[in-house]
Amino acid sequence: MALAVVVALPAEARTPKKGKPAPASRMRAEDDPRKRGSHWAFAKASIAFAAPKDLSVLGDGAVEIRLVVKGYRVGALQPGGPVPHVHLIVDNEPALEIDDAQAAWALGGLAPGPHLLRAVLCRPWHEVVKARKAFAMTRFWVGPRLAGKAGRAAEWAVWPAPRKPILTYVLPIGPAPANLVLARLDEGSQHDTTHPVDPTAAWLKPSPNRPVLDFYLTNGKLGRRGDKIRIVLDRRELPLITDWKPHPLRRAHKGTRRISIDLLNRKGLKVHNAVNQTDRVFTVSR
Numbered sequence: 001m002a003l004a005v006v007v008a009l010p011a012e013a014r015t016p017k018k019g020k021p022a023p024a025s026r027m028r029a030e031d032d033p034r035k036r037g038s039h040w041a042f043a044k045a046s047i048a049f050a051a052p053k054d055l056s057v058l059g060d061g062a063v064e065i066r067l068v069v070k071g072y073r074v075g076a077l078q079p080g081g082p083v084p085h086v087h088l089i090v091d092n093e094p095a096l097e098i099d100d101a102q103a104a105w106a107l108g109g110l111a112p113g114p115h116l117l118r119a120v121l122c123r124p125w126h127e128v129v130k131a132r133k134a135f136a137m138t139r140f141w142v143g144p145r146l147a148g149k150a151g152r153a154a155e156w157a158v159w160p161a162p163r164k165p166i167l168t169y170v171l172p173i174g175p176a177p178a179n180l181v182l183a184r185l186d187e188g189s190q191h192d193t194t195h196p197v198d199p200t201a202a203w204l205k206p207s208p209n210r211p212v213l214d215f216y217l218t219n220g221k222l223g224r225r226g227d228k229i230r231i232v233l234d235r236r237e238l239p240l241i242t243d244w245k246p247h248p249l250r251r252a253h254k255g256t257r258r259i260s261i262d263l264l265n266r267k268g269l270k271v272h273n274a275v276n277q278t279d280r281v282f283t284v285s286r
Helices: 148-158
Strands: 046-051 056-058 063-070 085-090 096-098 104-108 113-122 135-142 166-171 181-185 212-218 228-233 255-264 278-284
Touching (some): 046 113, 063 085, 063 113, 113 148, 113 166, 135 212, 166 278, 212 255
Parallel strands (some): 056 135
Antiparallel strands (some): 046 063, 063 104, 085 096, 085 113, 113 135, 255 278
């Protein structure tokens, strides 16, 4: 079976267009820029992995990905329209975009060893949906699992403990890893990575607009007396984040920027979990 060519993803992060919005009666909640990611309309939105199963051991080759999305419509209502989508985060790399939750997808280029997939529901302009079940995670091995301490050590470095707080970095997007390939699986097709598609077509490109920090927090609660997010932008520490919403990075000027985020508990101590600390390089074009 051969991989189908991946649907081209947007060259730029989408932003709501200025001007008078369409009447609410003709607009899906997913497409409405007046509704933020925390709006009650998305309270029942949920996502889960049908494949790969959590803690599975898979053979070498591309990994089949199947999602189950409820209470949220993924994909454009009509050609050229807004595209609510899923951000697929492989290990702790920049996000892939999936714009069809009904289709099966195949991910190629993974090295043997333990891996982590996270999926986050997003609005057409990439804002994270902040519903309680708008996040899913699955852990698996590619190739044989190492036995004993070696296997446990490899898992500890990649897999977060699912019951502890997990901070999932989403925006701004960084450069695409050249080794990964995401492709739609047509019915009757087979996993075959001997003819991979151009990986740069499958990854989100940097936004030309002022970048925004957005994320998903699992098993934690932000607040002045709760958890906090520490941000370092170009070696300058920014004020701690105590509320869950998109945060414009006003100090991120044109050029290559570097950002680091950490999750802190209410005592100001780092919350250690495999993916809670993320370092990313991204580009601001203007």
